Amino acid sequence: MGHFLSAQQQEPSEESSAPQEKVPEEYVNQDVSSPRNLDVDLSDKQLALIGDIPLGVETSNWELTLINRENRIKYDLNWPLETTAGDQLIDQRILRDFNAWAEQAEQDGYPMQLISGFRTIEHQENNFNHTLNGYLSQGYEQEEALEMTYRFQQPPGASEHHTGLAVDIIGQDFHQRGGGLTREFSEEESYSYYLDTMNNHGFILRYPEEKIDITGVYFEPWHYRYVGKENAKFMTEKNLSLEEYHALIEVRDSQLGQE
Ligand SMILES: [Zn+2]
Structure with a gap:
């Protein structure tokens, strides 16, 4: 019972990629086989x-x-x-x-x-924004709301669930x-x-x-x-x-x- 994503999501065209531009460009590293240098200090x-x-x-x-x-x-x-x-x-x-x-x-x-x-990235974006907006609507400042959201949610594109x-x-x-x-x-x-x-x-x-x-x-x-x-x-x-x-x-x- 194979399950693949819809064709629409498979080959992002210039247009369909536009909504995902919210992920800051400098953090994007699409090639998952060669992650950025991690700067992890090993003992x-x-x-x-x-x-x-x-x-x-x-x-x-x-x-x-x-x-x-x-x-x-x-x-x-x-x-x-x-x-x-x-x-x-x-x-x-x-x-x-x-x-x-x-x-x-x-x-x-x-x-x-x-x-x-x-x-999907889109699903994660919805989850993330839902949590973030919840904190914002409770009156937290943007920075604080983001910090609190990060405790439970990864931003779109950063979740292992992808x-x-x-x-x-x-x-x-x-x-x-x-x-x-x-x-x-x-x-x-x-x-x-x-x-x-x-x-x-x-x-x-x-x-x-x-x-x-x-x-x-x-x-x-x-x-x-x-x-x-x-x-x-x-x-x-x-x-x-x-x-x-x-x-x-x-x-x-x-x-x-x-x-
Ligand atoms: Zn999880």
Whole structure:
């Protein structure tokens, strides 16, 4: 059951691209295979991990695609999508692993509530503006309202959900008790279960509490990102965010270039 974006969104013409010009030009880096230099300062302990990076890992690997506020996309990627059992779109390349995780979780007594998968830039723009306008209408100044919005929303073009490789998940029981995408989810047993099992299925917790300074995103116990099983295990064991992992691979490459 393949699901692709409409033809209108696939090939942006000069005209159809116009509404998306709101993303500032200087932040736009459409080539997701070569993100900007991240200026991540790696510790000596992290740099010592270079020799342990799994073979064949490159920053250009699709499963390591990096999208954040410094690496925004201007147009939707149009990667092939599939519908999950939870009726959300995700990248078809991760469907099998995601479904296996969801099935295992269900069997183990922690059924998932999948809240969100793939989002278009336009969808993200609507979400972002909705939140921003909410704060503005409460009387906050523009700058303050923006700052508060960034805590929960990425601006259009800067959300990992544009890749189809990220999922927002909470426990079904938590959801049924009225829980949503909030920090309180981190106190749930299902959260501990997802943390323990995510790597086996290729996922990482993308925005942990201790990485806020690096990811620029507040702690999101519900947001999981597919990076492949080998990368997921390595990154979680070595406590590397995706930004740090990219930086580490870049250092490895620059050292190789010098030999
Ligand atoms: Zn998310």
